[in-house]
Amino acid sequence: MAARYELKMGAATREAFGKALVELGRADENVVVCDADLSKSTFTHLFGKEFPNRFFSCGIAEANMVSIGAGLAASGKIAFVASFSAFVLNKGFEQLRVNVAYSGVPLKVVGTHSGISIGEDGPSQMSVEDLSLACSLAGFTVFSPADEVAMFALVKAAAYHPGPVFIRAGRVKAPVIYGPEQEFVIGKGIQLTEGNDLTFISTGLLVAECLRAAETLAAEGIAARVIDLHTIKPLDRELIAKAAAETGCIVVAEEHLVDSGLGVRVAQVVGETHPCAMEFHGVNNTYAESGLPEEVMAKYKMTAADIVVTARKALARKKG
Amino acid sequence: MKRTSDLSELQSMARTVRRDIIEMIGAAKSGHPGGSLSAVEILVTLYFDVLKHDPANPAWPQRDRFILSKGHAAPVLYSVLAEAGYTPKDQLNTLRRIGSIYQGHPDRRFIPALETSTGSLGVGLSVGLGMAEAARLDRSPSRTYVVLGDGEIQEGQIWEAAMYAGFHKVDNICAILDNNRIQLDGWVKDIMGLDPLPEKWASFGWHVIEVDGHDIVALQAAFAEAEATKGKPSILIAHTVKGKGVSFMENNPKYHGVAPTKEEVELALKEIG
Numbered sequence: 167m168a169a170r171y172e173l174k175m176g177a178a179t180r181e182a183f184g185k186a187l188v189e190l191g192r193a194d195e196n197v198v199v200c201d202a203d204l205s206k207s208t209f210t211h212l213f214g215k216e217f218p219n220r221f222f223s224c225g226i227a228e229a230n231m232v233s234i235g236a237g238l239a240a241s242g243k244i245a246f247v248a249s250f251s252a253f254v255l256n257k258g259f260e261q262l263r264v265n266v267a268y269s270g271v272p273l274k275v276v277g278t279h280s281g282i283s284i285g286e287d288g289p290s291q292m293s294v295e296d297l298s299l300a301c302s303l304a305g306f307t308v309f310s311p312a313d314e315v316a317m318f319a320l321v322k323a324a325a326y327h328p329g330p331v332f333i334r335a336g337r338v339k340a341p342v343i344y345g346p347e348q349e350f351v352i353g354k355g356i357q358l359t360e361g362n363d364l365t366f367i368s369t370g371l372l373v374a375e376c377l378r379a380a381e382t383l384a385a386e387g388i389a390a391r392v393i394d395l396h397t398i399k400p401l402d403r404e405l406i407a408k409a410a411a412e413t414g415c416i417v418v419a420e421e422h423l424v425d426s427g428l429g430v431r432v433a434q435v436v437g438e439t440h441p442c443a444m445e446f447h448g449v450n451n452t453y454a455e456s457g458l459p460e461e462v463m464a465k466y467k468m469t470a471a472d473i474v475v476t477a478r479k480a481l482a483r484k485k486g
Numbered sequence: 487m488k489r490t491s492d493l494s495e496l497q498s499m500a501r502t503v504r505r506d507i508i509e510m511i512g513a514a515k516s517g518h519p520g521g522s523l524s525a526v527e528i529l530v531t532l533y534f535d536v537l538k539h540d541p542a543n544p545a546w547p548q549r550d551r552f553i554l555s556k557g558h559a560a561p562v563l564y565s566v567l568a569e570a571g572y573t574p575k576d577q578l579n580t581l582r583r584i585g586s587i588y589q590g591h592p593d594r595r596f597i598p599a600l601e602t603s604t605g606s607l608g609v610g611l612s613v614g615l616g617m618a619e620a621a622r623l624d625r626s627p628s629r630t631y632v633v634l635g636d637g638e639i640q641e642g643q644i645w646e647a648a649m650y651a652g653f654h655k656v657d658n659i660c661a662i663l664d665n666n667r668i669q670l671d672g673w674v675k676d677i678m679g680l681d682p683l684p685e686k687w688a689s690f691g692w693h694v695i696e697v698d699g700h701d702i703v704a705l706q707a708a709f710a711e712a713e714a715t716k717g718k719p720s721i722l723i724a725h726t727v728k729g730k731g732v733s734f735m736e737n738n739p740k741y742h743g744v745a746p747t748k749e750e751v752e753l754a755l756k757e758i759g
Contacts, residue, residue: 222619224650227650229642230646234612237602237617240601240602264609
């Protein structure tokens with residue numbers, strides 16, 4: 167049966183990122199940070215305040231910022247660049263490709279305000295394609311932490327990872343899933359609940375919704391396995407293959423376009439290992455809209471109740 | 487060749503580099519001769535006189551950094567790297583062949599001594615700024631040199647970098663604009679004119695030095711002036727001739743990206759001497 171998760175509200179993952187940077191900065195004077203006039207929103211201002219000489223304010227010029235970060239990293243600095251995902255990836259993509267991925271530079275790129283849960287600011291600021299873009303960069307490692315604990319640990323892991331890394335962060339407060347003792351290993355997913363009827367595979371903010379969906383199903387005697395893939399690239403092939411083989415039914419849920427996100431990547435592994443019934447829950451070929459975060463999430467079907475509906479479809483196909 | 491300030495030695499090296507360029511592009515049957523030939527004196531003066539570097543120790547942390555942002559001029563860079571002792575001279579004629587370290591555009595995976603891979607225009611100046619900022623943070627004497635094409639500065643990111651360098655007074659970077667006035671589709675003035683060029687850079691806070699880009703003595707003086715300029719980034723606007731040194735290529739937009747035929751290679755080598 168599903169273990170109980172209290173899911174008490176914690177900090178936003180962007181805030182945990184900012185705090186982790188400060189700790190990194192205190193421990194290692196080689197750490198430098200670039201931002202593009204969003205430091206109060208990305209929480210890099212915490213680092214900038216404490217280490218002004220290691221903080222590079224690039225103005226509203228993301229492409230230049232990414233390339234400057236690449237130059238800093240190529241000169242041996244542990245360099246982070248941060249902005250909203252929608253800007254650092256879309257405006258900086260060519261630079262991420264040529265100056266970072268192709269040039270083999272271990273820059274750390276952090277995109278905050280990912281997904282549609284940012285709410286009021288609307289679709290121009292909502293990144294629903296960042297995982298797809300980041301995963302398309304050869305040699306990149308891609309993280310999408312579900313809560314503050316995961317973010318804190320993965321920022322530190324990213325700093326000393328020898329290759330380039332993209333980290334997806336959210337704007338809104340995220341429920342706490344992990345205890346302080348939890349270990350995070352790059353490329354290893356975490357199975358949060360036991361169950362052999364179906365598997366929820368998720369990332370970021372929707373991991374908590376999948377845990378809630380699993381509880382709803384548990385009340386009906388359906389045992390759902392919940393897996394948090396905090397590393398989107400490289401994928402934990404072993405854990406996915408095992409879930410496919412043992413449950414024969416997989417629902418992938420993500421706050422991202424379903425055409426190009428985690429789901430299609432998981433499907434590739436399932437297809438190569440143990441093909442089974444699958445359903446894909448996410449943003450469907452559209453851009454969302456302004457509103458309170460919870461209103462936007464409800465309207466675009468990002469709640470546990472919506473995920474349960476998708477799970478029932480997958481279960482029906484498994485039986486059929 | 488070892489570093490030298492001697493004019494006749496540098497001029498002789500410039501001839502060697504021009505021959506290398508013609509031979510390797512001729513052998514490859516594709517490539518960009520015009521913009522390689524226009525930058526010969528700039529790269530020869532840098533690699534054999536100005537740059538503090540050590541081909542035996544390419545990872546020396548305090549080395550000066552060099553970025554060929556106009557990456558399509560790869561042949562001129564490959565020639566000076568080989569002549570300086572970084573890479574094998576006898577493989578220059580494998581340019582653009584499968585498996586060659588001399589890829590179509592400079593590729594750091596094949597030549598680790600390159601500071602970055604280039605080939606997509608408009609991004610090299612910003613990467614150089616990151617390296618210059620790292621050197622300032624480390625209080626390293628390392629300077630960063632970035633060669634830009636004139637067509638290249640039509641890219642918007644160049645002006646983001648220009649603004650950053652001027653505002654932050656990054657005085658350990660030196661840009662060199664290879665102002666050969668021709669881009670792929672024709673004359674720069676007809677496609678997207680850049681005038682007034684010196685005023686544009688000056689208004690972004692740069693110290694501007696106009697120089698004859700084929701006059702080695704003038705280039706040496708200009709690089710010295712750039713290094714002595716504190717509190718501002720410097721740019722050399724190097725007035726050059728596209729295809730310089732080969733009469734039928736000079737000022738001819740055709741040779742931006744077309745290789746010489748076998749007969750043209752022979753003719754060109756005779757002219758260079």
